[in-house]
Amino acid sequence: MARFDPRLLLILLLALPALVFALAREAAPSPDSAARQVSAQSSANLGAQPDRDGASTDTAQGASRNSGAQADQGSYLSTPASCPAKSLLVNYEVERFGHTWQVPIWQYGDGEAFSFASGMTIDADGAPNAYNAENTGLDDLANAGSPGHWEGILQNEDGSPLVQGPGDPYPGYYISCTALADWTKAPHDPARFVNAAKIPYIVLPGDLARQTGARPGDMAVVVNIWNGEYSYAIFGDVGTLGEGSIALANNLGISSDARHGGTWWGVMYLVFPGSGDHRPKPIDAIDRQGQQLLSDWGGVAKLNACAKDAPRPPRSPFGRNFRSDTP
Numbered sequence: 001m002a003r004f005d006p007r008l009l010l011i012l013l014l015a016l017p018a019l020v021f022a023l024a025r026e027a028a029p030s031p032d033s034a035a036r037q038v039s040a041q042s043s044a045n046l047g048a049q050p051d052r053d054g055a056s057t058d059t060a061q062g063a064s065r066n067s068g069a070q071a072d073q074g075s076y077l078s079t080p081a082s083c084p085a086k087s088l089l090v091n092y093e094v095e096r097f098g099h100t101w102q103v104p105i106w107q108y109g110d111g112e113a114f115s116f117a118s119g120m121t122i123d124a125d126g127a128p129n130a131y132n133a134e135n136t137g138l139d140d141l142a143n144a145g146s147p148g149h150w151e152g153i154l155q156n157e158d159g160s161p162l163v164q165g166p167g168d169p170y171p172g173y174y175i176s177c178t179a180l181a182d183w184t185k186a187p188h189d190p191a192r193f194v195n196a197a198k199i200p201y202i203v204l205p206g207d208l209a210r211q212t213g214a215r216p217g218d219m220a221v222v223v224n225i226w227n228g229e230y231s232y233a234i235f236g237d238v239g240t241l242g243e244g245s246i247a248l249a250n251n252l253g254i255s256s257d258a259r260h261g262g263t264w265w266g267v268m269y270l271v272f273p274g275s276g277d278h279r280p281k282p283i284d285a286i287d288r289q290g291q292q293l294l295s296d297w298g299g300v301a302k303l304n305a306c307a308k309d310a311p312r313p314p315r316s317p318f319g320r321n322f323r324s325d326t327p
Contacts, residue, residue, distance in 0.1 A: 081298075081299075081301035081302050081304065081305045082302070082305050083302060083305040083306040083309045084108045084109050084297075084298055084302060084306075085108070085109055086106040086107060086108050086109075086115075086306075087106070087107055088104055088105070088106060088107075089105045089106060089107045089114055089211075089212065090104075090105045090208075090211065091103070091104055091105070092104075092105050092116070092205075092208055092241060094118070094240075094241055094242070103116050103117070103118055103241060103242075104116065104311060105208070105212070107212075108297070111297070112212075112213060112272070112273045112274060113270060113271065113272050113273070113297055114212050114214075114270075114271055114273070115268060115269060115270045115271070115306065116241070116242075116268070116269055117225070117265070117266075117267065117268045117269075117310035117311060118241055118242030118265065118267060118269065119242045119262065119263050119264045119265045119266065119267060120242055120243065120244045120248075120249060120252075120254055120262050120263050120267045121240065121242065121243045121244075121262045122139075122243075122244065122245075122246060122249055122254075122255075122256055122257065122258040122261045122262045123139075123196055123201075123203055123237060123239065123243050123244060123245050123246070123258065124137070124138040124139035124143075124152075124176070124196045124197070124245075124246055124258035125139075125144070125152040125176050125177065125178050125193075125196055125237055126176055126177065126178040126193040126194040126195050126196045126199075126201075126236070126237070126245075127176060127195050127196045127197040127198075127246065128164065128168065128169040128170045128173060128175075128176065128190040128195070129169070129170045129173055129197075130144070130152065130173070130174075130176040130196065130258070131144050131152065131153055131161075131173065131174045131176055132170075132172060132173045132174060133161075133172075133174075137173060137174075138196075138197065138246070138258045138259075139152075139258035139259060140258075140259050143258070144174070144176070147159055147160075151239075152176055152177065153174045153175065153176055153177065154174070154175040154176075154177050154188065161174040161175075162174065162175045162188060163175070164190060168190050169190055169191075170190075175188060175190050176190070176193065177192075177193045178193045178194045178196075178201075178216075178236050178237040179216045179236070179237045179238040180193075180194050180201070180216035180217055180234070180235070180236045180237065180278075180279075180280055181193050181194075181280070182279060182280050183279075193280075194234070194236040194237070194245075194280050195247075196236075196245035196246045196247065196258075197245075197246045197247060198247055198283075199234065199236065199245060199247055199280070199283065199286070200222075200231050200232065200233040200234070200244070200245055200247045200248035200251050200283070200286065201233055201234045201235065201236025201237060201244065201245045201247075201248060202220050202222060202233050202234070202235055202236065202243070202244050202245075202248065202269060202271070203236070203237045203238065203239040203240065203243035203244065204235060204238065204239075204241070204271070205238070205239065205240060205241050206238045208241065209235075209238065212271070212273055213273040213274060214235055214271055214273040215235070215273070215274075215276065215278060216235050216236065216237070216238070216276070216278060217234065217235060217276030217277055217278040217279055217280070217281075218234070218235045218271065218272055218273055218274065218275045218276040219232065219233070219234060219235075219271075219272045219275040219276060219286065219289050219290045219293050220232070220233045220234070220235060220269060220270060220271045220272065220290070221233070221269075221270045221290055221293075221294050221303060222244065222248060222252060222267060222268070222269050222270070223252075223267065223268040223270075223303060223307045224252040224253055224254060224266065224267060225266045225267065225268055225307050225308075225310055226263075226266045227252075227253050228304075229251065229252045229253045230252070230300075230303065231248055231251035231252055232286050232287050232289075232290025232291065232294075233245075233248050233286065233290070234276065234280070234281060234286050235271065235276065236280070242267065242269075244267075246258060249261060249262070252267070254267075268306065268307045268310050270294075270297075270303065270306070272293045272297075275289070275293055
């Protein structure tokens with residue numbers, strides 16, 4: 001029987017680290033190979049991104065970040081471009097919380113499209129659960145007016161709010177209305193009006209709408225300057241400058257609480273007067289028509305450039321950073 005030589009074991013132990021290192025080096029990819037893999041993966045990811053101008057891509061269509069937004073909505077691209085030539089249409093005076101300032105309203109080239117940069121207060125009008133007598137609806141009842149002078153609620157001859165019945169979406173809640181309405185539906189049907197919780201819509205003052213030729217039902221594109229999110233919208237209600245529906249705020253990544261949400265500044269509104277037919281539209285129709293109008297106007301790249309060119313905001317009455325302020 002052969003005897004075991006302890007010197008052989010010592011040699012094997014000394015050689016083992018070198019053997020392991022050699023095997024590991026053989027199995028590891030070269031730096032060039034690793035770089036090629038990363039490049040290929042990046043190319044695949046870029047190829048799967050949705051085209052903001054509506055071109056077909058490898059990404060499944062219809063998926064979106066927000067309810068009511070199409071696949072082409074979201075952060076706009078940073079493709080270099082310049083904002084179209086613009087002229088000052090009017091300086092619109094805004095007053096809030098005892099502060100007054102001028103908001104420039106810009107018009108582009110020979111077209112009728114106009115834009116302005118402002119904040120966004122949240123409008124719940126048109127949502128069937130917006131208001132009730134207990135003031136537990138989406139919005140504070142005070143924002144709908146006052147007894148005998150209701151603005152966001154239908155009222156009868158004596159000024160009392162009209163209440164939804166058993167067959168309506170929210171029995172006991174008031175019937176909330178918007179300037180844009182479906183005249184084919186019954187006058188007291190809550191579905192006659194534009195539901196703020198589902199439809200992205202903007203609000204414009206009546207005098208500015210008359211001056212610019214905008215009418216309820218016209219199309220718009222709205223940009224959150226802070227995060228680059230944008231959304232197509234419809235002109236759905238008449239009220240204050242810089243106001244949007246709950247659904248629009250959700251699309252833009254803005255706090256959509258009608259009581260405490262919104263943002264003091266950082267929103268650009270691009271409106272296309274004469275683009276509507278004075279009737280409400282479903283989300284897919286708003287997106288489809290808005291996308292075409294934006295493309296004809298100059299596309300997402302120009303929208304990006306104009307948003308970056310927006311004037312600086314007025315001083316906040318709250319004395320805090322604009323991004324955290326809420327009206």
